[in-house]
Amino acid sequence: MSEALTEDYIRTARAKGLAESTVLMRHALANAAVPIVTVIGIGVALLIGGVVVTETVYSIPGLGSLTVDAVLNRDFPVIQGLVLFFSLLYVLVNLLVDVSYLFLDPRIRY
Numbered sequence: 001m002s003e004a005l006t007e008d009y010i011r012t013a014r015a016k017g018l019a020e021s022t023v024l025m026r027h028a029l030a031n032a033a034v035p036i037v038t039v040i041g042i043g044v045a046l047l048i049g050g051v052v053v054t055e056t057v058y059s060i061p062g063l064g065s066l067t068v069d070a071v072l073n074r075d076f077p078v079i080q081g082l083v084l085f086f087s088l089l090y091v092l093v094n095l096l097v098d099v100s101y102l103f104l105d106p107r108i109r110y
Contacts, residue, residue: 001028001029001032003032004027004028004029004031004032005028007031009027009031010023010027010028013026013027030104030105030106031105033104033105034101034104034105034108037097037100037101037104038097040097041093041094041096041097044093045090045093045094048086048089048090048093051063051064052064052065052067052068055068056068063082063085063086066078066082067079067082070082098110
């Protein structure tokens with residue numbers, strides 16, 4: 001955000017007489033939001049991968065511990081279903097991040 005505030009378009013918006021809140025929300029935050037959303041999307045992907053370890057270490061019943069139990073018992077249909085589910089969840093999160101770029105930055109067109 002601080003880097004976006006030093007750009008020329010922010011200076012131009014202030015020179016046009018726009019209110020400071022409009023400059024911050026409409027111009028600076030809109031351009032600074034794309035990297036923020038990208039980092040959040042990567043973080044969610046890491047959480048999906050870390051659920052197996054977290055649930056195993058803390059003995060929490062869930063999909064992560066189900067995955068470990070299925071691997072240990074060689075239950076291949078359950079393993080395939082869980083891998084498919086986690087893969088679809090990962091693709092859905094990445095799709096939502098990419099679609100959110102359209103709303104955050106009007107310069108981006110697909």
